[in-house]
Amino acid sequence: MSAGTADADVRPGYFGPFGGRFVPEALSGALDQLEAAWEAAASDPAFLTELDTLRRQYGGRPTPLYRAGRLSEEAGLEVWLKREDLAHTGSHKLNNVVGQALLARRMGKPRVIAETGAGQHGVATATAAALLGLSCTVYMGAEDCRRQRLNVVRMQLLGATVVPVESGTRTLKDAINEAMRDWVTNVADTHYLIGSAMGPHPFPTLVRELQRVISTEMRAQFAAQAGGLPDAVVACVGGGSNAIGAFADWIPEPAVRLVGVEAAGEGVATGRTAATVSSGREAVLHGSRSLVLVDDEGQVRPAHSVSAGLDYPGVGPEHAWLATSGRAEYVAATDTEALHGFRRTCELEGIIPALEPAHAVGWLLRHGRDHLGEGARAVLNLSGRGDKDVDEVVRVAGWDVGVDRAFRGGEA
Amino acid sequence: MTADPRGPAAVAAAFGRARAEGRAALVAYLTAGYPDPATSRACLAAAAAGGADVIEVGLPFSDPIMDGPVIQAANQAVLDAGVRLDEQLAIARDGLAGAGVPGVAMTYTTVADTRGWTRFADDCAAAGLDGAILPDLPVPEAGPWRAAAGARDLATVFLAASVSTDARLDDIVAASVGWVYAVGLLGVTGVDAVDDAATRILVDRIRARTSTPVAVGIGVRDAGDAARVAGYADGVIVGSALLRAAADGDPAGAAGRVERLVADLRRGVAGG
Structure with a gap:
């Protein structure tokens, strides 16, 4: 099964039939420059x-690997959490962002732009821009700005300009379109700091390599703390950056099952879903060929998920390849399952997870034992923390956790 | 019209006629189905009547990353109205029937590739179109499309930018059949004005490599811009300004507005 990476290198920039560089000519030079800069940097001590x-020293790595005893008991599995939620800015996103921001500086580009869905990548980019003295503009769907107000304010405090995107579905895909348009216009002085394992070559490879640190740490920690290899590594998948980082070092290790959990939204069969691998078809979106939610005429279908961060109609091309080659399996968790995972992680472990990895928790609680076998040892990449999500989750789920009582007579 | 040429020959003839008249060719872009199918057909015919030498027919895509707000809105309006690809192609066929000018499809890779390269080429040819432009399909990814288009004798227009390296320009001119599309600025359609200094250099670099005509598009807003660009290019492409004219008032008057603006632009490409 190590074919996953061997065959992937047949055509540069491709993973089997997926990947490539489908972009306006104006970006050709910038992508060549980025590829060369990364190649040089990767071998520069x-x-x-x-x-x-x-x-x-800045980002708080390595993040801990933690055996989640009470979740394990409830799941009928041995569940380990890779605590990316404890990294600076509250998610795995900074791994990639710091690397690309250093590359931007190396390329002499004083400005970075980014897309963001839930705001985690936007916050990380704004953070790195402040750290390195770069100017920063973040494109965010207007609907997502509403859902993730906290992160909008964080980005603004960090000095970034946040541009709400009103076009299309007003979510992540439209934010990427606007960022691409900005990049086509300002390519001379601007680096597009893509946050997911998608986009034109070399981004999917670059983002994987910068996120690889997750699985490298995970592997050493698991060997030291648990011994041996886990039976499975589980991660949520929107575009797929945390998952590709969590999978990377395990891809050549066939004994370890790799499970990507997509957002099923209201259910894969309902059509109101973001489960791209389950219900997408091969098409070009945002610069690469992958599996995409398109209709039979190539028009992109709106994705649906309770999680702004997974609400994306595409998936990184390497995930499409891992899925079709059989090296990794992709399953889906509904909004309801994700909310259940969110709640139980709070109650059983004292950890408020982001809604994105709550999908992975929800799937593990509901299907993990059947799928992986009683007592299987599973490492779940807890890709971010959920402060940003609390208001929206309580509102959408309709839970009576006492918010109204606490604020009775107050401004709320 | 007697035995009009088709495909690349028709495009070459259109540029040739303009050159023989001592002017640049005028290429007019309109989105198929906008603002509605009937008006769209009338606007295509009006663009031809107003003096366009070549007409680009936009086939809408949900996520057009090379386009600014005007063409984005037009694309979305057509899709929202439920006008699908076959109807868009029929609008192109009917609108340009008997117009005596070549038509070229302009759409994105996802639309053409999802239909299938061969079937897309077949469908363009069946609609009477003479070629296609796919602005997010660079030459290194274009092998299957070029093969399909070549087999149907369709023009394949590729974009060149001021930042294209010499090696890429070599590939772009070698792959371009019909004309080479020099982008007039780094940016999207319908926002900023042509960067004449950079574009002039780009046109000269392309001309040093090929006798295929070079047309400049993106950032040509009016007859004045058209006249300036006509001073250094073989063709001038106008899109957003025409859609603005089509949408600016009563649909019944759209064709008249388009025809008047095209006529004005045509005076522009002839030197003002």
């Missing part, structure tokens, strides 16, 4: 030392 130092 000074760059790698600076990246590693920032990750440790």
Whole structure:
């Protein structure tokens, strides 16, 4: 099963039939420049030392691997959580962002732009821009700005300009369109700091390599704390950056099952879903060929998920390849299952997870034992923390946790 | 019209006629189905009547990353109205029937690739179109499309930008059949004005490599812009301004507004 990576290198920039570089000619030079800059940086000890130092001293790495005893009991599995929620800015996003921001500086580009769905990547980009003195503009769907107000304010405090995107479905895909349009216009002085494992080559590879630190740490920690190899590594998948980072070091290790959990929304069969691998078809979106939610004429269908961060109609091309080659399996958790996972992680472990990895928790609680076998050892990549989600979750789920009583007579 | 040429020959003839008249060719872009199917057909015919030498027919896509607000809105309006690809192609066929000018499809990779490269080429040819432009399909990814288009004798127009390297320009001119599309600025359609200094250099770099005509598009807003660009290019492409004219008032008057603006632009490309 190590074919996953071997075959992937047949055509540069491709993973089997997926990937490539489908972009306006104006971006060709910038993508070549980025590819060359990354190639040089990846073998430059000074760059790698600076990246590693920032990750440790600024970003809080390595993040812990934690055996979640009460979740394990409820799931009938041995559940380990890779605590990316404890990294600076509250998610795995900074791993990639610091690396690309250093590349932007190396390329002499004083401005970075980013798309964001739930705001985690936007916050991370705004953070790195402040750290390195870069100017920063973040595109965010207007609907997502509403759902993730806290992160909008965080980005603004960090000095970024947040542009609410009113076009299309006013969510992540439209934010990416606007960021692409900005990049086509300002390519001379601007780096588009893509946050997911998608986009034109070299982004899917670059983002995987910068997120690889998750699985590298996970592997060493698991061997030291649990011994041996886990039976499965489980991660949520929107575009797929945390999952590709959590999978990367395990891809050549066939004994370890890799499970990507997509957002089923209201259910894969309802059509109101973001489960791209389950219900997408091969098509080009945002610069690469992958599996995409398109209709039979190639028009992109709106994705639906309770989670703004997974609400994306595409998936990174390497995930499409891992799925079709059989190296990884992709399953889906509904909004309801994700909300259940969110609630139980709070109650059983004292951890408020982001809604994105709550999908992985929800799937594990509902289907993990059947799918992986009683007592299987599973590492779940807890890709972010859920502060940003609390108001929306309580509103959508309709839980009576006492918010009204606490604020009775107050401003709420 | 007697035995009009088709495909690349029709496009070459259109540029040739303009050159023989001592002017640049005028290429007019309109989105198929906008603002509604009947008006769209009338606008295509009006663009031809007003003096366009070549007509680009936009086939809408939900996520057009090269387009600014005007063409984005037009694309979305057509899709929201439920006008699907076959109807868009029929609008192109009917609107340009008997117009005596070549038509070229303009759409995105996802639309053409989802239909299938061969079937898309077949459908363009069946609609009477003479070629296609796919602005997010760079030459290194275009092998299957070029093969399908070549087999149906369709023009394949590729975009070149001021940031294209010499090696990429070599590939772009080698792959371009009909004309080479020099982008007039780094940016999207319908927002900023042509960057004449950079575009002039780009046109010269392309001309040094090929005798295929070079047309400049993106950022040509009016007859004045058209006249300036006509001073250094073989063709001038106008899109957003025509859609603005089509939408600016009563649909019944759209064709008249388009025809008047095209006529004005035509005076522009002839030197003002």
